[in-house]
Amino acid sequence: MYEMLLKWGMDSLSKFTGIKGEHELSIIREAIATKNSIILERYKECWKQYDALADLCIAVDEELDDFLKNSSETDGTAKSARVFIQGDLAKNFHPKYYRKVMKIRSKFDGGNDLISSYSMVFIDLINIETLVSLSKKKKCYSRSHICRLYRGLWTKYAEIIAIILRASSSDLRFWATDIPYVRHTDKWALVDYERILAGFESNSWSSRNRNYLSLESKKGVDRFWYDLDEYHANSKTEQKHAADA
Numbered sequence: 001m002y003e004m005l006l007k008w009g010m011d012s013l014s015k016f017t018g019i020k021g022e023h024e025l026s027i028i029r030e031a032i033a034t035k036n037s038i039i040l041e042r043y044k045e046c047w048k049q050y051d052a053l054a055d056l057c058i059a060v061d062e063e064l065d066d067f068l069k070n071s072s073e074t075d076g077t078a079k080s081a082r083v084f085i086q087g088d089l090a091k092n093f094h095p096k097y098y099r100k101v102m103k104i105r106s107k108f109d110g111g112n113d114l115i116s117s118y119s120m121v122f123i124d125l126i127n128i129e130t131l132v133s134l135s136k137k138k139k140c141y142s143r144s145h146i147c148r149l150y151r152g153l154w155t156k157y158a159e160i161i162a163i164i165l166r167a168s169s170s171d172l173r174f175w176a177t178d179i180p181y182v183r184h185t186d187k188w189a190l191v192d193y194e195r196i197l198a199g200f201e202s203n204s205w206s207s208r209n210r211n212y213l214s215l216e217s218k219k220g221v222d223r224f225w226y227d228l229d230e231y232h233a234n235s236k237t238e239q240k241h242a243a244d245a
Contacts, residue, residue: 039175046111050161053104057158060097061151067093068147081141082132089150090128101126101157108161114174114215117185118164121193125153125160130197137201149200156196160213167215173225184228188214 071088074080101123108119124130131150135141140149168174192213199211214220 035176042111043169043175046108046115046165049104049107050158050165053101053158053161056097056100056104057154060154064093064147064151068143071143073143074141074146076141078136078139078141081135081146084143085128085132085135085146089131089146094128097154098126112168112174113180113182114168114185115161115164117182117189118192119161121186121189122157122160122196124193125157125197134200152200156200160196163213163216167213167221171221181228184224188224188227 067089071084071092074084105119105123109116131146131153134149134153135146138149140146192215195211196213215224
């Protein structure tokens with residue numbers, strides 16, 4: 001999409017050759033081409049990191065079976081489930097993979113503010129305390145049920161990143177804008193996070209109960225940019241009032 005828009009922009013600029021000098025026009029062309037190249041590289045790098053994340057999730061899924069075989073069973077109570085999660089799982093399995101996912105997540109900060117915010121906010125899905133809380137709410141007290149839930153959280157995190165990458169690729173503004181919007185996306189991502197977490201708290205694992213992210217619809221994307229414009233307008237008003245005071 002961006003390459004198509006770039007070509008359109010370059011063709012449009014050529015119409016102003018009679019107004020702008022050829023030297024100035026070539027500088028503008030070079031600037032646009034450079035930004036296009038940077039955006040494409042950032043986009044490709046994000047998908048590269050997503051591939052690493054997907055591979056890590058596969059490793060978690062496969063190696064969790066061996067961990068399960070070599071760990072002690074719970075007695076079926078909430079207390080024993082918490083001990084298992086905060087003890088055996090948290091000490092002997094989780095840290096190795098959590099360190100790796102945090103390294104991958106940090107690299108998403110080089111993409112755009114949207115991907116940075118969602119990867120940061122949703123990393124809490126695979127936090128041990130989140131697993132403890134969900135285990136209690138869903139009454140998952142056996143090793144197998146706990147590990148199934150744990151797998152699901154890792155899978156959901158990778159799914160969220162893929163969705164956000166896809167959503168951002170459909171709207172050039174997420175990549176091309178020079179105005180930082182990370183504070184806005186942090187708040188936006190948190191709302192989606194609470195919705196997704198509520199889905200995990202449900203007793204149903206059916207795909208028919210899937211909770212979609214807000215940016216998976218045109219209405220949601222339009223609302224995102226409308227709210228961002230409102231945020232910037234209010235910020236400018238507040239700054240003006242502060243300067244006049």
